[in-house]
Amino acid sequence: MTQSYIELHTRSAFSFLEGASVPEDLIAAGLALEMPAMALLDRDGVYGAPRFHLAGKKNGIKAHIGAELKVSDPNSKTFFTLPLLVQSRAGYQNLCRLITLMKLRVPKHAKPGECAVSPDELAMYAQGLICLTGSEDGPLSIEQTGTQEKRDAKQMVEWLLNVFDKGNVYAELQRHFDRAEEARNQKVVELARQLKLPLLATNGVCHATPA
């Protein structure tokens, strides 16, 4: 790995069942790979952000903050996961506001999918946030989970561009040696070309060290 790559999609162990390494380990892995910066996007919260920020500061790595938020689909009754990166102080405030609104609304022991940000809330607090198009559970996943209903990916990206403005939406590509993922990547690249979206390569990191 060289200094030209920055990992912008990482989950820590604070994302339960989604991540396995503590923020300090992730920073250590970034340091070993000579990365100048890293971003932590925990699921539905910024739980790992303080430790990630402190570890980054200690090791001279710029720690970017963000979160993966569950968003209800504006076109159907399903949900998708939207990775959001904080761009500015206002963005951090908006991200925290979105998380608070979502958490306050749902019951204590929410069922999967109950805890989600509504499209209107997202549109209201989108300023200062950078949106990535995510991976298999993101807004551009070809088939929705369970319903097998095909989502109009182009319509979805247009909606994201409308919410976050052009320049703040990145077509995310991940590669995990997975046939279905590669097919999705091809479609995302095609869509990005049509809508002139910048491409962003990430790894969707879940652990700092191999098993």
Place this chain on the structure above:
Amino acid sequence: MFACIFTPSLPSDVSLVDFGYAFSPLLEETSKDTVVIDVEGCELLFGSAYGLANELSLRAVTSKAAGGLESKVNVALAANPDTAIHAARFFKGVSFISPGEEITGLGDLPIESLCFELVSIDDQKNHVREDILETLKLWGIRTFREFATLPTAGVSERLGQAGVKLQQLAGGKTQRHLKLHQTPPVFENSIELEFPLAELEPLSFILSRLLNQLCAKLNAYALATNELQVQMKLEKGASYERKLTLPYAMRDHKVFLKLLLLDTEMHPPPAAIVALSLKCEPVKPRVTQNGLFIPLAPEPEKLELTLARLAKLLGESNIGSPELLDTHRPDAFRIKRFTLRQLNKKRAGKASRSSMTPLSAEPVVAFRVFRPPLRALVEAVRGYPTQISAWNVNRSVHGKIVQTAGPWRTTGDWWRTDSWARDEWDVTVESRPEKRGNISQPLQVLYRIYRELRSGTWFVEGIYD
């Protein structure tokens, strides 16, 4: 006329039911300490109904060896079973209530003694009993007679149907049949042989006889079976057991016989048979309704026989229908027992609708799997395959790899000994040029190849159409 036998202190090792059966085959086991017998027709044996009651009372105190209970019993004779039960429970010794004089006999009993469980009131709800008794107490009703003489219409208005039933019970006016006690049938037949059997043919005659009796019994009870157990006692004290599990409930002895014989041929006992026992698990018979628009399936009995014959020819593990396993392991399946799928009307409708759904507009590439996969020699440059050479007796793959896509990595079951890890590639192989007229055109074919990561061996998995 009915006789009720009640004993408050029944020894644990004796059965009141067995004692009652010594006097009449028509017997109801009301509770553990109470049985009622129908004494109609017993006059020829015991002189009169009263003579029978006396005999019951006298024999009860005799020893167990003499057919007694070794305890005193109350015996009551009455025209209906419920009156007899009340009298036996609350009058000591032998009591006789003449027909029409029930109210005279039971009238002085306290109202709390009324057996609510004899009428069909939900006895799980204890508060019903308490509520009714409290109401009667408030009305000043203390005895059976007082309750029985109340106007029925008024009781019905205030206590409902339950109250009317209880009033009839208190007046000894209920009419019902005995709920006859029946011993559960045993579907088992056994035979001890005079000389050891070592051949299949004589065994078939014995099995046929046993199965005939068993199926006749199943038929008599309108039952069938889906499990047959054969227990064989062999020479030198050994035993041998076979269990035949059927996917459908049947009771055709000829089918059973053929299935058992085929099974015995496949799994012969290690020694000669000296005793044989056949047991079956009774279940409700299969009920099917054929539809006009549902295609006829083969008869299950014939299908089972055919499958058993095929299993004998090919081996049990080589017959059945493939079932995909819930795993990411490529090409993982198992052979399960073949059964006919029973579609009900709704499902059949759904199935036909789903089969009529239009196909997706997107083109689908067909993939032909090589079973077993073709072992290959692959040259790779920096991990990317560049040249392939694979062959077996049926097919061969040779040539330069001109295009690749991959690798697609799958791993799994790493905690087991049969774990797998492999990298899949889709490759375009350019083989020797094919001459078409004067133009020679290279032939390009798309294959899926994979490399076992543990052994580093390459295989050709299949070809794309």
